[in-house]
Amino acid sequence: MREKDKTFKYLFYVFLTISFLFLVLKIDFLVNDVRLFFSFLFNPYFSVSTINRFEKVSKNVDYLLECGVKNKNLEKENIELRSKLIDYEALDRQYKEVNDLLRLKQGFRYSGKFSKVISVNPKNPYSFIYLDKGFNDGIKAYNPVVVYNNDKWFVIGRINEVYKNYSRVILITNTNFSFISDTPSSRGLVVGNLDDDLIYKYIDGDIKLGDDVFTSAISITFPPFLHIGYIDKIISNADPNSRMASVSTFKIKDINYVYVIDWQPYIDEDNLVNI
Amino acid sequence: MFIIYIAMVFFQWLFSYQPDFMNLSPDIIFIFVFWANYYKNPVPAILFSFFAGLYADFYYITAFGSYTLSFILFSFVVNKIKNNIEIDSFIPRSINFIVSNYALIIFITILNFIVAGRFSLNYAVFIQPLLNIFFFEIFRYILNKLFKRREYARL
Numbered sequence: 001m002r003e004k005d006k007t008f009k010y011l012f013y014v015f016l017t018i019s020f021l022f023l024v025l026k027i028d029f030l031v032n033d034v035r036l037f038f039s040f041l042f043n044p045y046f047s048v049s050t051i052n053r054f055e056k057v058s059k060n061v062d063y064l065l066e067c068g069v070k071n072k073n074l075e076k077e078n079i080e081l082r083s084k085l086i087d088y089e090a091l092d093r094q095y096k097e098v099n100d101l102l103r104l105k106q107g108f109r110y111s112g113k114f115s116k117v118i119s120v121n122p123k124n125p126y127s128f129i130y131l132d133k134g135f136n137d138g139i140k141a142y143n144p145v146v147v148y149n150n151d152k153w154f155v156i157g158r159i160n161e162v163y164k165n166y167s168r169v170i171l172i173t174n175t176n177f178s179f180i181s182d183t184p185s186s187r188g189l190v191v192g193n194l195d196d197d198l199i200y201k202y203i204d205g206d207i208k209l210g211d212d213v214f215t216s217a218i219s220i221t222f223p224p225f226l227h228i229g230y231i232d233k234i235i236s237n238a239d240p241n242s243r244m245a246s247v248s249t250f251k252i253k254d255i256n257y258v259y260v261i262d263w264q265p266y267i268d269e270d271n272l273v274n275i
Numbered sequence: 276m277f278i279i280y281i282a283m284v285f286f287q288w289l290f291s292y293q294p295d296f297m298n299l300s301p302d303i304i305f306i307f308v309f310w311a312n313y314y315k316n317p318v319p320a321i322l323f324s325f326f327a328g329l330y331a332d333f334y335y336i337t338a339f340g341s342y343t344l345s346f347i348l349f350s351f352v353v354n355k356i357k358n359n360i361e362i363d364s365f366i367p368r369s370i371n372f373i374v375s376n377y378a379l380i381i382f383i384t385i386l387n388f389i390v391a392g393r394f395s396l397n398y399a400v401f402i403q404p405l406l407n408i409f410f411f412e413i414f415r416y417i418l419n420k421l422f423k424r425r426e427y428a429r430l
Contacts, residue, residue, distance in 0.1 A: 008317040008354065015325045015347045022332070022340025023390050031332075031339050038333050 098257065100148070110223060112261040113137060118166065125252045126173035126194050129157070133260065134165040144222045144261045145169050147250060154250050155215060155226040159260065169258075172228065173198060173249065179221040181228055183211040190228060190247060198229065198247040207231055213247045220265040276311070276319045279418070280326060283307040286414075287334070299403055301410040304331045305379065308346050309372060309411065310418055312353040313362050324350035337383065338390040345383050349375070369408050376404035 098114070115137075119130040133139050143159040157171035170177055171192070178191040186205030190198045190213065200213060211231045217224040229249035237243050287303040304327050311323040328343030335342065353375075361367040380400055388394045 004316065004318055008321060011318065011321050011325075012347065012351050015321065015343070018325075019328065019340045019344035019347055022343060023338060023386075026338070026390075028339045028391075034333055035336065 094256075110261040110263060112143070112259050112263075113139065115139075115167075115258055115260050117255055117258060120252060124174075124194055126171055126192070126196065128174070129169045129171060129252075129255070129258075131159075131167050131169060131258065131260065132165075134163045134167050136164055138262070139167045139260055140262075140264055142264050144226070144263055145258050146226060146261060147255050147258050149250060149254055152227045153259075155222050155228055156250050156255065156258065158222070167260075180216045180219040181213050182216045183207055183213050183231065185211075187216060188245075196249060196251050197232070198249055200231065200245040200247045201243070202241070203243050203245065207234060207243075207245055209234060222265075223261065223263055276315070276323050279307065279311065279422070280323060283327065284330065287330075299400075299406055301406050302376070302403060303410070303414075304334070304342075305376060306407055306411045306414050308349065309353075309375060310415055312350050313357055314415075314419065314422075317350075317354045320354065321347065321350045337387045341383055341386045341390065345379055345386065348382075349379060365412075372408050372411055373404045376407055377401075380404075 113133055115131040115133040117129050118132045121128045131139070131145075139159060139162055141159055141162050144155055145157050145159065146153045147156050148154075155172060157169045157174070157177070159167050160170040161168040172179070172190065173192040173194060173196070175192045175194055178189055181188065181190045181200070183200075183205070186203050186207050188200050188203035188205075190200050193199050198213075200207075209231055213228040213230060215222040215224055215226045215228065229247040231245045232248040233246035235244040235246070283303060286307075290300050290303055308324050308327050311327075312320045315323070324346040325343060328346035331342035331346070332339050360371060362371070380403075384394070
């Protein structure tokens with residue numbers, strides 16, 4: 001028993017010394033790798049360094065996921081911005097057109113209002129068009145409607161119905177529309193043909209291909225000297241009174257904005273009474 | 276004792292992968308050290324305590340040597356007083372176990388603070404002895420069955 005006590009005491013002192021040495025020498029940096037191995041072998045969550053490593057990995061995964069989501073959002077934003085850019089290009093084009101029109105209007109001797117074409121007659125596009133301005137905007141019946149094309153103002157029709165916020169234009173290409181017009185050396189009647197050309201007939205004078213056709217000074221349908229088109233075809237006849245010509249005029253696809261001239265050939269009866 | 280040591284390592288490994296409650300799992304090392312010191316002879320007990328302490332030092336992130344020193348001192352104290360302590364009855368044994376466990380936790384915490392300068396005490400460990408006593412009773416029953424103390428003369 002005494003031997004065992006001695007051994008016990010001996011072992012106690014030896015182990016005590018060893019453990020004190022461990023504490024005093026602070027050999028943690030030597031055993032950290034073994035601890036790491038233990039932490040992997042046993043419970044990873046007990047090891048602070050392992051937890052940090054796992055946290056780093058999970059954070060990196062989170063960052064990757066976050067970046068993926070952000071990337072997708074940016075792609076969406078990019079697509080939206082690109083689509084807007086296309087819109088901007090169209091808007092820029094329209095702005096330039098309107099700007100040109102405004103610039104030209106300064107040199108145009110008639111006052112009036114710009115208006116946008118909002119609809120055409122689907123069955124006969126060369127019969128009627130609708131404008132986005134109406135009675136509230138000062139549009140009146142019989143107001144001539146012109147359009148700027150190829151550096152010239154072309155007459156395209158006149159207002160025949162006015163509503164509060166929109167109005168209808170009967171085009172000069174409508175078969176029910178006819179008016180007196182001139183060329184530099186002739187005078188005749190222009191009649192609509194439901195197409196992008198007009199018929200010029202009952203011609204008095206000489207005509208040749210390429211002659212400009214414009215509104216007559218004697219006509220009360222339109223103000224004088226507004227372009228209508230040019231002669232692109234002459235249909236000859238033995239009887240000089242039956243001569244006809246085809247007048248090339250506007251194309252409906254080119255008409256986006258029009259200018260409604262504040263001009264009336266007739267005075268309403270009501271106004272007449274008032275006068 | 277080597278088999279008990281292996282068993283301790285095995286159970287420590289087993290419990291470290293079990294779902295724990297409130298970040299708590301039973302301190303298998305202390306349970307085995309406690310059992311070895313009370314139910315085994317002093318020399319194997321102090322040997323077991325030393326190696327269990329080394330194992331705990333590798334296992335826990337504390338100042339290296341703190342568990343070894345604690346278990347050596349614990350073994351020394353227990354072997355000095357165990358003849359005067361009732362260990363066969365449940366209530367004295369439980370009180371003894373819980374008091375020892377709290378004392379050891381506080382000792383290691385203070386030692387760690389003195390040596391390493393960090394006071395990394397998880398307050399949940401104050402509930403751990405209550406969990407430990409439950410598992411200690413189970414292990415005590417199994418180990419006493421397997422490594423039965425001879426209470427009679429060999430014929």
